[in-house]
Amino acid sequence: MVDSIRNHGRLGNIEIRHLAALEAVVETGSFHRAGSQLGYSQSAISQQIATLERAAGLALLERPGGRRPVTPTEAGLRLLRHARRAAAAMRAAEADLTALAEGEAGSLRIGTFQSAGVRLLPETMRRYAERWPGVQVRLVESGYDDHLLDLLARGELDLTFAREDDDPAFESVTVLSDPYVLLAPAASDIARSDRPVRPRELAALPLIGYRRPNDGIEAFLRSRGLEPEIVFRSDEGGTVQGLVGAGIGYAVVPLLAVDEVPEVRVLEVAGVPPREITITWHADRVPTPAARAFVEIVTEIGAEIAAGYAGGVGTRRRGHS
Incomplete structure (x- = not known):
């Protein structure tokens, strides 16, 4: 018990630079390359790692020698997870202070994915520029929202569009409940039906899927x-x-991503939960007035698109969607 009390807080004197050194060595596999990345000498990196290992009381790195890469031990992997969170928190804090200093001017960095960029952003940007002309909006597009959330965690974005996520590191508001629809060749038998298509029927069709099998309808059907x-x-x-129009297959996609063309029939799907699109920010950062205004405007646009969805696939008002 006494030893436990004595050892409590043994990492208390560790600095961010020590954790950054560990992260860089693991990423590069080399003390020399880690030093080059961080602007330190190799010996300085070695000293920082030694300090970290003394404080931890455990070896954090395997040093095989020669040209073989340095790799983390189990203790190193565990500490690395905390190191990355600490580094991300510091970057978020720096971004928060920068935004506070800039006030209502400066820039707003927004992450987006393709369908949101095409359907939600243009009208949002038009209204935002009218109301906040002093703020420069910088857009970063990615095909995957886990990449956008990683940028958000590192303080490289202020806001991002993302699918609904329960990660406590982030806060968000829902922009749009985006229903899934079936894209069918206009000449196919199923295209003549006016009833919603059920999951079992979807599974029987030759489908065009996303590159990631866990995205979209595949994971739901499984x-x-x-x-x-x-x-x-x-x-x-x-x-x-x-x-789809060429008759190669069928696709289940979010309605927001659809462009209506004569060769493709858009059919309602039953029993598949919609994609929840959110606008998300880091939980440890206080959104600036400029960021809050962007959130307000994009939720306005989302509500207008949702109103167009209310009549169903065949009667929706295209509007900004």
């Missing part, structure tokens, strides 16, 4: 014990719709 037949994979909306 959770229902249904194994989909995937004939092609693409994240490019134009490619997917072109292939």
Whole structure:
């Protein structure tokens, strides 16, 4: 018990630079390359790692010698997870202070993915520029929201569009509940039906899926014990719709991503939860007035698109969607 009390807080004197050194060595596999990355000499990196290992009371790195890369021990991996969170928190704090100093001027960095960029952003940007002309909005696009959330965690974004996520590191508001629809070749039998398509029927169709099998309808169908037949994979909306129109297969996509063309019929889908699109920020950062204004405007646009969805796929008002 006494030893436990004595050792409590043994990492208390560790600085961010020590954790940054550990992260850099693991990422590069080399003390020399880590030093070059951080602007230190190799000996300085070695000293920082030694200080960290003394404080931890455990070896954090395996040093095989020669040209073989340095790798983390189990203790090193565990500390590295905390080191990355600490580094991300410091970057977020720096971004928070920068935003506070800039007030209502400066820049606002927004992360987006393709369908949000095409359907939600143009009208949002027009209204935002009218109301906040002194703020420069910088956009970063990615195909995957885990990449955008990583940028947000590191303080490289102020806000990002993302799918609903329960990670406590982030806070968000819902912009739009975006229903999934089936894209079918206009000449297919199923295209003549006016009733919603059920999951079991979807699983029986040759489907064009996303590059990541866990995205979209595939994971949902498998959770229902249904194994989909995937004939092609693409994240490019134009490619997917072109292939559907050519009769290569069918696709289940969010309605926001759809461009109506004569060769493709858009059919309602029943029993599949919608994609929840949010606008998200770091929980440890206080959104600036400029960021809060962006959130307010984009939720306005989302409400207008949702009103167009209310009549169903065949009667929705395209508006800004």
